[in-house]
Ligand SMILES: O=C([O-])CC(=O)C(=O)O
């Protein structure tokens with residue numbers, strides 16, 4: 001039986017993240033722009049954080065950065081989904097932050113280690129309410145934005161994605177089965193920057209949806 005996607009973070013199965021899907025962001029970190037294939041990594045479902053709860057930086061990082069991203073919520077599962085059918089597998093969207101311990105990520109890159117410590121810690125996936133698919137008829141014509149303490153830090157158009165949504169669903173499902181309730185983060189536009197304790201983050205998709213999170217450490 002189909003489950004209620006409005007609470008997908010409570011029962012969803014996995015979070016698949018796409019990296020460097022906006023050329024300008026890849027360049028701002030001095031990374032190569034992906035060639036033929038997207039860059040993928042995973043977050044566990046324990047990374048989910050809902051508005052009302054504070055973002056708590058991991059103890060080993062001094063440079064925490066939010067990345068505003070469009071999330072895709074799967075309504076049904078499949079393997080090797082053809083691009084032409086990919087949108088039928090989508091149930092809707094969510095606004096997400098891919099919280100990144102940038103100093104840890106730089107060390108992982110230097111050492112050739114996986115990004116788990118940099119990307120998969122508790123609180124590393126703040127997520128908005130579920131947005132049903134029919135509320136976003138043109139997902140490649142959205143503006144994603146992020147303000148820190150009221151100041152605009154990131155603003156980007158989903159039209160700038162290197163790999164568009166149907167391609168991503170098809171590509172990922174050819175590697176790992178996508179399941180109902182899975183979330184796909186589609187990468188962040190340019191403008192990432194450090195945040196500090198007590199900062200207030202506000203992110204949005206145009207004026208369609210917005211969410212707020214405070215940064216606290218204990
Ligand atoms: O850490 C990175 O820059 C890769 C990434 O997640 C993104 O591009 O959204």
Ligand SMILES: [Mg+2]
Pocket residue numbers: 017018019067069098185187188
């Ligand atoms: Mg990201």
